[in-house]
Amino acid sequence: MAKNSGRGRKSGGPSSRPTKPLWRRIVRSVFIWGAALGLLGAIFLATAVLFTMRELPSYSALKSSQNGQMIVVRARDGTELVSLGPSYGRWLSYDQIPQVMRDAMVTVEDRRFREHIGVDPIGMLRAVKVRFERGHFREGASTITQQLARNIFLNNSYSWTRKAREAVLALALERKFSKDQILELYLNKVYFGGGAYGIDAASRKFFGHPATGLTTPEAAIIAGLVKAPSNYSPTADMQAAIGRGNVVLGLMAKNGVISQDEADAIDLSQVKVAKEEGQNSVRYFTDWALPQLDLLLPETNEPIEVWTTLDPAMQKAATAAIDNNVPKGTQGALVSLDRDGGVLAMVGGTDYVSSNYNRATNAVRQPGSAWKLFVYMAALEAGYTPSDRVVDEPVTIDGWSPQNSGRSYAGEIDVRTAFAYSKNTIAAQLGNEVGFGTVASMARRFGITTAINTQPAMVLGTSEVRVIDMTRAFAEVSAGGTSVEPYGITKVTTTNGEVLYQHKSVQGQVLVPHYVAAGITDMLQTTVATGTGRAAQIGRPVAGKTGTTSSNKDGWFLGFSSGITTGVWMGRDDAKAVRGLSGGHAPARAFADYMKVAVAKRPVEEFDTKLQLPEWQLEPDDEQLQGDPDDYYYTDENGNLVHPGTGTQYDEQPRYDDGAVGPGPGPGIPQVPDYGQQNGAMPPPAANDDFLNRATGRGTAQDPGLRPGQGTGVVPRPSPSPVRTSGAY
Template identity: 35%
Template sequence: MQDPFYHKEKRRKKARMLDADAWLDSALFEFWNSIGRGYQRIEDFFHGFRLRGVKRLIVEVISDGASFTAIGAVLMLALALPAFQATASGRVNNANEISVIFLDRYGTEIGRRGIRSDDSYPLDKLPDYFVKATLATEDRRFYDHFGVDVVGTLRALVNNYAGDNGTQGGSSITQQLAKNLFLSNERTWERKIKEAFLAVWLEWHYSKDEILKLYFDRAYMGGGNFGAAAAAEYYFGKKITDVNLAEAAMLAGLFKAPTNYAPTVDLAAARGRANLVLSNLVDAGFMTEGQVAAARRNPATPIDHASTVNSPDYFLDYAFQELQPLIAGTRSSSFTVRTTIDPVLQSYAEDAITSVLREQGEQYDVSQGAMVVTEPNGAIRAMVGGTDYGKSQFNRATSSLRQPGSSFKPFVYAEAIETMGLKPTSVVSGATRCIGDWCPRNYSGNSVGNISLINAFAQSINTVPVNLSIQTGRQPIADLAHKMGVKTDFEVTRSLALGAASLTVLDMVNGYTVFANDGLVTPSYGITRITTARGDVVWEPDLTTPHERVLSEQTVAYMNQMMRAVVTSGTGRRAGIEGVPAVGKTGTTSDYRDAWFAGFTGNYVAAVWLGNDDYHKTKNLTGGLLPTVAWQKFMAYAHTNIEVKPVFGVDFEPKPFVVAEAEGDAAANQVERPPTLKPEAAIKLLDLADALEATLKSVGSGSQVAALAVTAAPAPAGL
C-alpha cells in the first residue's frame, strides 16, 4: 500500500503542469492576436495612401525603374571593374619599347634599332589636311561624342550585317587610343566592353586635343613605326610637317590596317586606300573635289629602302644593349645616339675579315671571323661580329666565348714582370714542370732549357708561362686580367697560363688597350652622347674621371718590346706593316678550333678571331696565319694618310704618312683613304655643329638664321 503523501504530491505536480500549459496557450493566442491587430492598424494607415488610375501607373513605373537602375548599376560596375583596374595599375602598353637613331662619330645616321617613333611635334604643328583626313576617315564626330560614338557604332553594325566594310570603323579615335594604351588586339566582346569604359575614362581625364595628339603618336602605322611623325620619316623621308596632301592621305589610310595598306608592302593597295581617304575629305565637307584633284592625279610614292647604305649591324646591336641602362628612368621613348664608330674603318674591318675567309677559308676549313677595333682611349671604331649579318645575327665579337690560346700570355708575363722584377732579357727556365698529372708541351713538341723572356714570348713557348704561373700563382694572373678590362668571368685552372679561359674578342681588346695606353685602364665604349627626339641631352660621358693605373710604365715598356718581337721575328711576322710600329701576340688552341691575333699600333688596338660556329676543328689554322693576315690588312688600310703614332717603349721611327702596298692592277684601282682631321679638330667641329643646330631651333626669323649662318661660317683657327 502506497503512502498517501506520495499521491498527494503527484496530484500537485500534475496541477502545476496543467497551469503552465494553460498559460502558454493563452500567451500564444494573445501574441498572434496582437500581431494581427498591429498589421490591421498598419494596413489601415497605408490604405489612406492608396493610388488609383494614372497616379498609380506613374508610381509603379518609378518604382520599377529604380529597381532596374540599381540592378544595372551593379552590372555596369562589374563590367567596368576590369577597365578601372587597368587604369589603376598605371601600366600602359609600350612598343618595346624605345626608338633609337644611331649616328656615327661624325653625326651621320648609320642605322636604327627598336621601334621607330617620334612624339616631338605638337598637334598645332601637324598639317591641317592630315588631321582632317584622319578625322574624316576614322571618326568624323570625334569632337562631339563622349568617347564612344554611338551613331558610328550602330552604322558600322548595320554595314557589317549588310556585308559592307565601309569607309569608317565602328570604334572612335578615343576607343582606338584606349586599345593602344591598355589592351591587346584580341577580337572579343570582353575587350570591346573594356575599350568603351576606358574611352570614357580618357574623355574624363584628357581634352579632345590631348587625346588626338596621343593617338597620332601611339598608333602603329606599319614597318615598325609608331606614330605619324615616324611613319612620314620612314615612308617618305620627310618630316610630318612637310608631307603633301597625297602623302597625308596615304598616312591617314594606315590607321585602319597598317599591315595591309603600308606602301612598302602593297603600293597599289596603299594608293587605293589614300584615294578613299581623299573621298572622305570631300564627303565630310573638309575639302572640295577641286582641292583633292591634284592629289588624286599624283599619288604618293614611298622612298626605296632597299637602296639604303649597309649599316654596321653587329655594332648597332651591341650599342643598343649598352644603351638600355643609360636611359633607365627616362620618360622619352625616342632617342638619338651618337656613337664612336668610324664608317671608313668599319668598311676596312669588314673587308679584311670577309676577303681573307673568301680567299683562304676553304683551305683551312674555317668559316667565321670577328674583329673589334678601338683607339687607345677605348673608343670603338669598328666591330665585325660575323661574315653575314643577314644569315646570322649572333655577335661573335661580344657574345661568343672562345679560348684565346697564347694571345692570353701577355697577362701572364705582365704579372711576372710586375711581381718578380723580370726584364725581357731575363733568362728563365723552359723546362717542363708538371702540375699534378698535367704536363704542358710546346707547339714544336721539343723541350727547351734556359731561354730569355723575350725569345720565349716571341716563339710562344708554352712551358715558360706555365712555370711563371707556378711562381706568381694563377689567381693573381686572373685578377690582373680582370683589372685590365676582361669582363667575362672564367675558371682559374692549371692551364690558364696557356689561355684555357673562355673570353670574347671585346675582352681581348679591352686588355690589350692597357698596353697601348701606357698601363692605364681605358674600358671600351661605343656611345658618346644620347639625346631625346626633342634634342634634350640624356647622357654624356664623364671625361673628368681619371683612369686607373694597373701596370707600371716600366712593365708596359717591357711588354710592348716583347710584343714587338712577335711581329718582327716571332709567330706574328705576317702582321708587320712597313712604316708602322705594330705589336701583338698570336693565339692558337691545342685542337685548332680557335685562331687569334691581338695587337696594336700607336693609333689603334685590334683583335681578330677566326674559327667555326659549331666548334669543329680547322685544318691546322694557327694565329700566325689568317688572323695576322686579316689584322695586317686592316691596319695597312687604317694607317694610310694619317699621322702614325709611336708605341710606348718601342724603339721605332714611324713614317709620317703610310700608303698601303698593293700589287698589279690592285695598286691602280686602290682607293686612297681621304685625309682626316685630328681628333681635337673633329671634336671642335662637332661641338660647333651641335651649337649651331641648337641655336637654329631657337631662332624664329629667317633674317636671324641668315645672320647666324654668316657668323658661324669661318672655321676656328688651328683646325
C-alpha cells in the first residue's frame, strides 16, 4: 500500500515565497508603463519630426515666402484711400546683419538659442516657476525657432494643438537648418510693426537707413519691438520705445554682450527717428475702423478690400477746417456722422505723423456746457417746455454756487433763452429739480460710455467724455430721439469680389419721446441763430451747442444740419489753459467751414420742432382754469367755497355725496347761495375775455425768442406759465 508521499515534504518551496508589498508593485508598474509610454511618445515624436522635416520647404523657398495680409481700404465712392500690408526691405545674409543686432535679438528673445534643440525645457520650467510665484506669466517660453515656425507656418491663436504643432515644426527646423540659417530667417521675417517685416524694413521705416548701419541704441529699440510692436513703436510712442530699449540694453549688459559702462553711456532719447512720408488724417479713421475686422470676419490671411463710409471730399474739408482754425500749440479733433451713423469724416489730431493718437475716439475731455444737452432733455422729459419762464439769479446748491459767464444775471427769461445763452445758474436749477442722477441716466441713454459723476457741478460738464460719443448723442437728437450706432465699414470683399461681410442697417430704438427731441432741437437752433453758437451759421438751418471748460482748457462745438452731425473739439494734450479758446469761436468756425462743404450737395431741411405734448402736459392747472381770481369762487379739497381774492371761506356751502345734493337747510346744514334768476344774481363767468384770448392765441404778442420754423407748432398753454425761480429748487 502506497504511503502519503507528502508527509515528509519540507516547506519553503516556490509556492510559499513571501508576497511583495502593494506599493512596490504599484511603483514598479508605473515605472514600466511610464517607460513604455515614454518610449512610444519618443518614437511618435521622432516620426512626426522626421516626416515634418521631409515636408519642409527648402531654405531658398522659405526666403522667398512672404507673411502678412494685404488690405486695400476704399472710400464710400470706391476710390482707394490707403493700401495696408507687409513692407519688406532687402534680404540680409547672416554675415551682413550687424553683430550687435544679432546679439540684441538673441539676448531679449532667446538667450539659450545656441544650446537648445528647438524647444527649451529649461525655459519652460522657468516660465512655469514664475507663473506659480507671481500668479501670471511674465516671460514666454517660445524659442526663436518656435517663433519662426509660428510666423511662417501657423497663426497667433493660442491653443494646445497649435503649441504642439509649433514644437514639432521647431524641432524639424533645427534638424534641417543650422542655427545661423534659422537666425537669418528670423531676423529677415519677424514683424516689427507699422507693416515692416524684417530688420531692414524696420530700420528704414524707423531710422531712415538700411539695417547694415544699425547702431547699438537702434538695435536695442528694434529688438524691443518684437514683444509688442504697436506698443513700443518709436513713431507712435517714443517714451515707450525708450523704456523698452533700456530693458534690452540692461539684458545685453547682464549677458555680457556689452559692458555695463557702455549700456549706461547710451542715451536712447538722442536716437533720431525718421519722419514718415505719405501719411495723412485718413489714417486716424483706418486705425479706428480696421481693428473691427477681427469681430466682423472669420480668420483669414487672403487679400481683402474694405469698403468704408468715409467721404474723401468731406475728409479733406475736415482736415482743412481743423488746420485752419485750431489755435497755435493745440490739438483738434472732428467726427462727422451721417444720419444712419456712418462716419463721413474723422480727424484725430493736427498731424498723424508726429502723433497717431486718435483724440476723436480715444481722448476723454470735459465737455463744458455741451453737456447741458442732457440737462435740458431731462427737464423737457420732466414737463418743461422751451417757453417756460425761469429766473436767472444767484443760486446755491449744497454749498456750490455756479457763476454765469461775465458774472451777470438776466432775471426772468424763458428756458429757450437760458439754453441759447448757456446760463449756468438755470442749468444748475434744472439739474437740481429733475435730479442729477436723472441727468446722468439721460447721458447714458444717449451713448455716453465714460464715468459720470452726480455732484451738482456735473450739470456744467465736469464728467469726461469722448468726441465720438458726444457726436453720437447729437446725432440721436437729429434722428428724432432714436439711437444711432457709429460705424465705418460697409462691406468687405475678396479681390475677386466675393462678399465676406455686409453692414446691415438696424432700426434705432426710441430714447426719448418725440416732444423732447423737438424741444431740444428748438433750443439748439436758437443757440446758433441768436446765442453762443452764432459763428456756426452756414446759411441754412443749423442746431448746435457750444462747450467751454474752466480756464479755457477745452473748446467744443457740436451740431447738425441736413442729416449730418459733426462734433469738434480743441485743446492741449496736457490739458493746460489755452488763451482765448471757447466753443463759440475756433471750434464753431471749424464746424462751419467743414459743414459748408459737407452739406453743399444736400437739400435744405427744416427742423421738426413741433411739440406734440402728452396729455398730462396739455391739462392746465386748476388755478389756471379759473380766470381772474376776483371774478369767481372755487371749492377747496374739503368742498368748502373759497373766495380766491380774499381767502374768505364760506361755511354756508352744502356737502355733496356721489354727485347728489344733500338735504335742504336744517341744523348744521347751511343754505346754498342762490344764483338763480329769482333774486337777480348771476354766477361768475367761467373765464374772462383776457383768459380766452390767451388760451386761443388771439391778441397774444409774438414771442421774441421764436423764429420762422422754430417752435411754431407749440401747443399754447391756457395762460402764461408760472415763473420758475430758484426758490423752487
